[in-house]
Amino acid sequence: MKSRNGEELEYPWAIVHVDGDGFFASCEVARDPSLRGKPVVVGAERGIATAMTYEAKALGITRGMPIAKVRRLFPEVIIFAGDYAWYTEVSRAMNRIIFRYTPEVEPYSIDESFADITGFQIPKKTTYEAMARAMKRDLQKELGMTFSVGLAPTKTLAKVASKHDKPDGCVFIPLPRAKEFLAVTPIEKVWGIGRRTSVKLKEEGVSTALRFIDRPEKWVASRLSKPYVELWKELRGEMVHPAHAGVRGKQQSFMHTRTFTPPTSDRKVLSRELTRHLESVLKSAREDGVAPRLLSFFVKTQTFKYRSTTIKPLHPTNLPSELLPFIETQLDPLLDSGGPYRATGVIIHDLIPESSVASDLFAPTAHERLAKVYERVDALNERYGASVVHLAASRPGQRKRGAAPGPMRNGKKKPKNHTRGMPFFQAER
DNA sequence: TCTGGGGTCCTAGGACCC
């Protein structure tokens, strides 16, 4: 029972997944074509390799490898610090190209997008597979890098497709052929099945994606949570998650965190780090026009254990000086394990529009005055570069010129603490 | 894998209410 053009049964929906190969490294090559064919690695700013060209991969460089090790073992490798503004530009260009084929473009991450081309083969007088091929060709020609493209009836299957022949692949999974592909897809390679769940599934004899979809729905539902049942359906070709175009909903949370070496138990260092994170995360909130109802922060021990706490201020606010006292008072209970600690972080969530905060019933004038102060601070920082002005509590105390900045320091001298009452701002330059 | 940074979504269980 085949429909007239045959394609309806093969692709009840036609979802394309586009994935930039070694994206950050490829962006560097695209900007400087003389790098073509050479091993290029990005990640100098973090100290670990975050992206690499296939020439670098061929040498044996993997994601997460320390940059120092890369330098030592492979002196011929060209290493870059990530230029995320540039990568974002390339990413936008990528989506504009995809948008020529369908308005239903869903950017998933900086280097990946989904596109729903269902139905467009008719007005364009072509086939889905030809459209996917053309999309890939345009992307590569115009952006100067390769892409792995997958076409299938669901997002999850399209991910299987694009991964199947990386790099520079173009793989089609019409529904009748899904089982062939799933038979050779190890369960841990499936999008949404991580280390924990793949171990669990393997214990029950589910080692491939095919074995997974061959289990009854009830079997899955009784062992795993809702997202896995949805995954099961998507792998069977049933659309659960449409590729939705347009504006993604507002961000749900903002986080800022940093690891420092060596680990420390110095309360002053931890407090200063947290203050910086708080400022940075609230700056993002102000840029987005939101204020958090919840503030969490954590310290991470040497053994990667997290100690965290969540605070609910009386009223939501995105002004650092109003939240800083919470961190100061809640930090000590977190440190009872003694440390040392290798990282701290601040997360804000339950974000609400800033406009609904402005009418602060309790202290309208004080809050509004403070909000004005921060407006000026943000403007100054915008004009003169990142964080020229910030809370004094986040300054390294009495740092000597040339001394290791921030957390590297031992923090012998007391940083001045003027955080009680009104904030104390200080210019660094 | 001697392990970076920024996100999303879901669930279990307790508190509280009727």
Added chain:
DNA sequence: TCTGGGGTCCTAGGACCC
């Protein structure tokens, strides 16, 4: 005071993603 049963809201934490 003891007894149920059911609903909602909130929070901590798990698992996963790029």
